[in-house]
């Protein structure tokens with residue numbers, strides 16, 4: 324704890340004197356208006372990621388700019404206006420390094436970009452253009468393993484006396500995670516093509532710290548999504564979230580904050596809930612709250628508030644300050660609208676849950692228009708559906724993989740014209756989130772509703788109170804009544820006005836800071852979400 328406090332002090336001091344921070348200057352220093360604009364007027368050290376809405380992009384599938392059928396950095400530049408209109412102010416790019424695979428999670432060179440995606444100059448241009456719009460960019464950092472074709476591993480495997488031999492984990496053991504190499508078996512948790520790096524070797528740590536420094540300082544990214552964070556160091560039979568892994572991340576945190584106090588990391592700890600998130604405090608800035616994501620999606624799918632209310636019980640107990648990343652589904656999971664059997668009304672409710680909740684939300688590209696997709700993985704990472712033209716407007720050439728056939732109906736161009744579309748709801752929700760700070764960092768209280776088909780929360784701060792009310796069911800609900808069990812509101816009569824449309828609800832009477840038996844509307848429409856401001 325003491326270490327943490329010291330670090331926060333150090334962080335504040337560094338922020339206070341950013342221009343004079345004695346770090347090595349990048350070889351080609353590029354002005355960063357976005358960072359300057361946010362750094363100067365800030366009076367409180369609120370981290371930028373607390374106000375961020377992230378957009379997760381699989382570069383290969385987002386937008387092809389040169390007709391080779393593969394998405395690229397220049398394609399993202401062409402779509403920055405779209406990203407801005409969506410209300411995202413940060414991007415997470417899935418791996419951008421050279422790789423033998425289509426997805427890139429087996430890296431060949433940590434200091435280069437995938438030539439299929441463009442040149443390093445193209446990437447720098449994307450950074451500059453994004454920063455000019457106030458959009459931050461983080462990239463996937465694959466620490467746990469390299470490609471088996473990475474020169475380090477090739478050398479390590481070629482010769483048992485290679486200086487890189489001890490960069491990987493060798494044994495005579497056999498079993499699920501062991502793969503036959505030259506002179507022994509090597510450990511690769513995911514598969515033989517991804518040998519795990521040996522973080523008990525300080526040379527490996529030093530190398531990956533240099534990679535981190537390079538991208539933060541020389542290139543200027545704003546942070547990293549850390550792939551497979553929980554798998555970093557094994558301790559015998561314990562292969563996830565080990566003490567050694569936590570110790571490693573503590574040092575890593577100190578390291579990257581010393582390079583750039585404003586750098587952000589979000590760890591992928593697959594399946595983690597709030598309790599595990601507390602274990603990574605002071606080691607990453609955030610981890611993804613998978614428990615909450617399941618709660619969002621399961622409650623909408625199952626038309627019952629039990630999943631989400633259960634997830635809130637754990638999250639509020641363990642991390643009441645919203646310091647985690649939220650999402651519905653990501654590139655490793657079936658797309659949310661497919662989980663919801665193609666029901667667009669349900670997809671809208673899921674969007675409301677995500678974007679009215681605490682935490683830093685991540686939208687997976689295409690989710691905002693209801694792109695479908697079930698595994699295999701390639702099919703949850705298909706080309707973005709921009710319009711009804713050939714190949715969905717993704718490429719003028721032959722796409723690396725065909726877009727989903729739904730693109731003639733489900734696409735950005737069509738939804739932009741339709742005020743009631745899923746896309747326009749996402750835009751409205753991100754705008755609400757930007758305009759009402761209480762939706763980002765206000766407290767959350769789960770309300771009693773007297774009906775498992777009704778979900779209701781109060782977002783509360785000193786300056787603002789917002790009530791979110793959802794009928795999760797496909798039928799109208801008349802039998803419900805809201806209760807606030809904690810004394811947190813000001814006594815008196817509050818007017819209750821919709822932030823989404825012109826709906827006016829019944830006044831709310833507060834006594835002793837609480838209320839009970841409140842029915843804002845006589846009828847809750849099927850699959851309908853209401854967002855009310857109390858005054």
Ligand code: CA
Nearest residue numbers: 387389393395
């Ligand atoms: Ca291309």
